[in-house]
Amino acid sequence: MLLPATVQAADLLFSPQPVASSGWIVTATANGKIGPSFPGSDEFSAIVFPSFSLRRVGEPKRFSSPDDGFSLPLYDTSAIRFGIAGRFRGGRYLETDPRLFGFKDVQWAVEPGVFLEWWPLDMIRLRGELRHGVHGYHGFVGDLGLDIVSRIGPWTLAAGPRLSLGDADFTETYFGVRPFEAAINGLVPPYKPSGGLYSVGVSTALSYDWSPAWSTTVSVSYARLVGDAADSPIVTRFGSENQFTFGASVSYSFQTSGW
Numbered sequence: 001m002l003l004p005a006t007v008q009a010a011d012l013l014f015s016p017q018p019v020a021s022s023g024w025i026v027t028a029t030a031n032g033k034i035g036p037s038f039p040g041s042d043e044f045s046a047i048v049f050p051s052f053s054l055r056r057v058g059e060p061k062r063f064s065s066p067d068d069g070f071s072l073p074l075y076d077t078s079a080i081r082f083g084i085a086g087r088f089r090g091g092r093y094l095e096t097d098p099r100l101f102g103f104k105d106v107q108w109a110v111e112p113g114v115f116l117e118w119w120p121l122d123m124i125r126l127r128g129e130l131r132h133g134v135h136g137y138h139g140f141v142g143d144l145g146l147d148i149v150s151r152i153g154p155w156t157l158a159a160g161p162r163l164s165l166g167d168a169d170f171t172e173t174y175f176g177v178r179p180f181e182a183a184i185n186g187l188v189p190p191y192k193p194s195g196g197l198y199s200v201g202v203s204t205a206l207s208y209d210w211s212p213a214w215s216t217t218v219s220v221s222y223a224r225l226v227g228d229a230a231d232s233p234i235v236t237r238f239g240s241e242n243q244f245t246f247g248a249s250v251s252y253s254f255q256t257s258g259w
Contacts, residue, residue, distance in 0.1 A: 023057045023257040031066075035245035038092035038106070039174045040225060040232060042240035045096070057255060063149050065158060066219040066247045067203050069129055071115055078119065085115035085129045091136055092174070099238045102184030106173055109136030123149050125160075139169025139195075145203065156207040162223065167195035175232035188237050193228030199243070200224055213254065219247040 029051045037045040051070070055061070064071075073083035092106040113131030120126070125147045132140050147160040166174075175198075177191040201223035209215045223243040224230075230241045 023255055025055050025057055025059075025253050025255050027053045027055075027251050027253040029053075029249050029251040031247065031249040033245060033247045035221075036239075036243050037096045038090065040229065040235040040239040040241075040243075041092075041097065042238070043097055045090075047090070063125065063147070063156065063158065065127075065145070065147055065203060066205050066217060066249065067145075067162070067221055067245075068127065069111070069113075069115065069131070069143075080119075081115075081117040083115060085113045085131060087111040087129075087131060089133070089136060097238060099187075100185075100234075102186075103181045104178070107136040109133045111141065125149060133170065133173075137169055137173040139167045139171075139173065141166045141170050147203075154209040156209075157205075159202065159204040162199075162201045162203055162221070163197060164199040164201075164223065165195075165197050166229075168193070169195075171195055171198060171228060175229045175234055177233055182233075188233035191231075191233050193232060196227055198225060198227055198229035200226055201243070213252055215251045215253075217247075217249045217251070219245075221245040221247075 030048070031051055032046065032048045034044055034046045037043045053064070070086040071081075071083060072085075073081045075082040087110075089109045089111060091108040092100070092103075094100050094103070094105060111131035111133050113129060115127065115129045117125060117127045127143075127145050127147070129143045130140065131142070132138070142165045144163040144165075145160060147158045149156065149158045171193040175191070175193045177185075177188050179190045182188055182190045201221060203219065203221040205217055205219040207215055207217040221244070223245075225235060225241040225243065229235065235241060
């Protein structure tokens with residue numbers, strides 16, 4: 001008597017959702033990441049956070065890399081997407097690394113901006129973001145990436161190179177050393193970096209769709225600090241040029257006819 005009920009409950013959870021002529025599909029995701037405690041750090045910290053995405057019923061599920069910023073498209077076609085982007089960047093505090101004694105804390109920052117995606121082929125995506133820091137710093141940053149996306153059944157594998165740029169305000173905030181900081185710390189000299197390309201790397205992600213409702217993703221990203229960022233005493237004395245980030249997420253999608 002219990003077996004049919006159990007099978008029916010599983011069918012409701014994992015069977016394809018009925019197709020409606022209108023409405024939305026909401027995807028709620030629980031994300032976990034382990035990465036550098038601050039840009040250039042050789043210490044790791046963990047963070048857990050939610051995210052959400054929205055698409056119309058009947059619209060195919062779009063590929064999204066775990067290292068993408070928040071995206072709200074204002075223009076959306078199969079080949080080109082353009083819209084509002086945003087990211088959160090954690091701060092740098094003495095409690096994070098006692099070796100930073102004498103350094104002024106860098107507060108957390110919100111980075112609103114814009115993004116542009118272009119799919120020249122079904123399996124190739126190019127994405128760029130331009131953002132401006134608020135609260136923790138007040139400079140411009142940009143990210144460029146290319147992904148080769150392969151879909152095989154329920155599996156989606158993506159990998160590609162990454163470039164990150166920042167202006168002088170950004171690099172001075174995270175990689176610069178003020179004279180008074182150098183004097184108090186005593187282990188590093190003053191340092192004033194310039195803006196430009198500050199990291200190159202690669203990002204990889206593997207996703208599996210357990211059903212139309214549930215999916216999981218694991219990811220690994222590597223960034224190599226370059227230029228003035230790599231030469232910063234904060235990096236050479238207290239940190240590392242090699243920046244690894246590991247991520248995992250679980251997503252649940254459901255259909256609504258509201259809005």
